[in-house]
C-alpha cells in the first residue's frame with residue numbers, strides 16, 4: 001500500500017509529467033473510480049484545463065488546474081500513475097485517463113480498486129473537513145508538533161502512528177520501520193514515553209522517510225539495517241542477530257525484533 005514516500009514519488013511524477021500541460025480529453029474508464037462525485041463532474045472540471053501545480057498531504061495527492069479546482073487522488077492499495085504515448089499500449093487496469101497536449105496520456109492505474117478520484121475547490125478545507133492530522137514532512141511540522149500528537153494520548157505506538165487523523169501518511173510498513181529504528185516495541189504505551197524517546201522516534205521517522213525517498217522507494221537499495229529490506233520473510237535482525245518476529249498489533253501484521261525492541265514493564 002502506498003504510504004507517504006510512495007505518494008510523494010507519485011507527486012513528483014505528476015509534477016514532471018503533467019504540470020504545464022493542457023488536458024485535451026478525459027476518459028473515465030471505470031466510473032467507480034469517482035466514488036463521491038460521478039464521472040460528469042470529473043470530466044467537466046478537467047477537460048480543457050491546464051495543469052498548474054501539485055500538492056501532497058499524507059497519502060493524498062492534489063493536482064491543481066487553472067480554473068482553481070484540484071483533482072484529488074487517493075491510491076488505496078495498488079493505485080499508481082503511468083504515462084504512455086499515443087502509439088503505445090496502455091497499461092492494464094487504467095481507471096482514469098487524461099490525454100495531454102504533449103501527446104501523452106496520463107493514466108491512473110489501480111488493479112484492486114481501493115483508490116479513488118475526486119475534485120475540490122480548496123485543498124485546506126478538504127483536509128480540514130476530513131480531519132486529517134498533520135503531514136510530518138511538510139513545513140511547520142517539527143519535534144514539538146510530534147510531541148503534541150502523543151501528549152495525553154492513550155493506546156500503543158503502532159496504533160497511534162497508523163491513525164491518519166493523528167498524523168497523516170504513515171502506514172504499516174513505515175510505522176514498523178520507525179519503531180524498529182528507534183528500538184521501541186510496537187505495543188509501547190504512548191503514556192510511558194520519555195521526552196528523549198519521543199525525540200528518538202521522531203528522528204527515526206525522518207530518517208526512514210528520507211532514506212526511502214533517496215532511493216526513490218526501491219527498498220532493496222536501502223541500507224542493510226532497514227527493516228523494509230527484511231519484511232515478509234523470517235530472518236535475523238541486521239542490527240542484533242535475533243530472529244525477527246511478526247504478530248498482529250493494531251490489526252496489522254507487525255514485524256519487530258524481540259531483542260532490541262523489548263516491551264517495557
Ligand SMILES: [Zn+2]
Nearest residue numbers: 237240257260
Ligand atoms: Zn534486533
